[in-house]
Amino acid sequence: MKGLVFAFLALSLAVSAQDARPIVAVLPFEAAGADPDETRTIEGLVQSYVSELQGFRLISTADRDRVLHEQEISAALSDSAKIGNLLSAHFLLAGSVGTIGEDRVLTIEVIKVSSGE
Secondary structure, three states: OHHHHHHHHHHHHHHHHOOOOOEEEEOOOEEEEOOHHHHHHHHHHHHHHHHHHOOOEEOOHHHHHHHHHHOOOOOOHHHHHHHHHHOOOOEEEEEEEEEEOOEEEEEEEEEEOOOOO
């Protein structure tokens, strides 16, 4: 019986430790002519949509901001490989929110950290 319980615990730990889903970090969106508060709201909506996909693990905004602050790194795309590696992310989502008249225009770029593409 002890062996069965130990095997179950070991299997449970191994399964949880092997979460093979890719890790995604959403970088702060740029307010390109849009209101900064609206831009943060849209960024939050994108994070919510990504988390609902369940095919990815999402890095929390708090963790992302903490790492960027501690490393004194801006969220510039030129630093995407460095940011991705610091966050242990497989993919980065970078974006901007602009305006055309009364409409909002959302542009999102998906960056694969390993290749920078």
